[in-house]
Amino acid sequence: MSKPSLITQDLTIRFGGHVAVNAVSCDFRPGELTVIVGPNGAGKTTYFNLISGQLRATSGRVLKDGTDLTKMAPSTRAHHGVGRAFQLTNLFPELSVLENIRLAVQARSGDGWRIFRSARSLTELTARAERYLEATKLQGVAHQAASELSHGDQRKLEVALLMAMEPDIYMFDEPTAGMSLDHAPDVLELIAEIKHDTSKTVLLVEHKMDVVRALADRIIVLHNGTLLADGNPEEVMSSQLVKDVYLGKGVEPA
Ligand SMILES: Nc1ncnc2c1ncn2[C@@H]1O[C@H](COP(=O)(O)OP(=O)(O)OP(=O)(O)O)[C@@H](O)[C@H]1O
Numbered sequence: 001m002s003k004p005s006l007i008t009q010d011l012t013i014r015f016g017g018h019v020a021v022n023a024v025s026c027d028f029r030p031g032e033l034t035v036i037v038g039p040n041g042a043g044k045t046t047y048f049n050l051i052s053g054q055l056r057a058t059s060g061r062v063l064k065d066g067t068d069l070t071k072m073a074p075s076t077r078a079h080h081g082v083g084r085a086f087q088l089t090n091l092f093p094e095l096s097v098l099e100n101i102r103l104a105v106q107a108r109s110g111d112g113w114r115i116f117r118s119a120r121s122l123t124e125l126t127a128r129a130e131r132y133l134e135a136t137k138l139q140g141v142a143h144q145a146a147s148e149l150s151h152g153d154q155r156k157l158e159v160a161l162l163m164a165m166e167p168d169i170y171m172f173d174e175p176t177a178g179m180s181l182d183h184a185p186d187v188l189e190l191i192a193e194i195k196h197d198t199s200k201t202v203l204l205v206e207h208k209m210d211v212v213r214a215l216a217d218r219i220i221v222l223h224n225g226t227l228l229a230d231g232n233p234e235e236v237m238s239s240q241l242v243k244d245v246y247l248g249k250g251v252e253p254a
Contacts, residue, residue, distance in 0.1 A: 053076070094145055170203070
């Protein structure tokens, strides 16, 4: 088994007297797509926020390839390879889809936001941007302003920008939420392709059970901020404890 790329150790956050994530310890490995499930208010998004840095832990640690990220800002975590779609503050609504992707490629290539250095590098950056444009099936809207995209295409652009940043850890929080049925399969296909790259670790928060079944290599279940179950999809979904939680039988946290 490969070494974990991402580890949370006793990760905890309190909001006043309420413990929203309670000592969650989990290892995530390259080549594995883990879906995080749990009833509303279980702590899934809060756990994501603790990993990507939108929230700081009350206690516990987040490690990426052995580096302690716990006290780092979201942008620093992104530089360390933790990629989350809505972290994309580098979206320029007035610029075209292709220009947005090219700027993300440029940021990743170490040129920062500096003006293109030469015509040759511009051509190279454009060629790389076009690969992500194709991968996300956005060629048809390449020259449209990002602000004019449909909701579905905007979500695809988020994935394209995320891919252009070449993170090691991909984090998706309900990636097909609010998306029409004709767009959702494209995004799910993209996530499936990312998961086939064995150097990438994918974390997904998802409510839709058909999406969970289609993509999950592993499922973890949060309940009242606590890790209730962790295992392969069949095992977890057939567990009585998990069924009880979803049927609302008021299970005590483990
Ligand atoms: N900033 C905050 N301040 C106070 N309480 C918060 C804050 N953020 C989250 N919580 C609480 O933490 C708990 C977990 O919320 P979270 O949004 O992580 O759950 P979730 O599993 O993602 O739920 P859902 O599936 O409904 O999105 C909830 O009780 C929520 O009210």
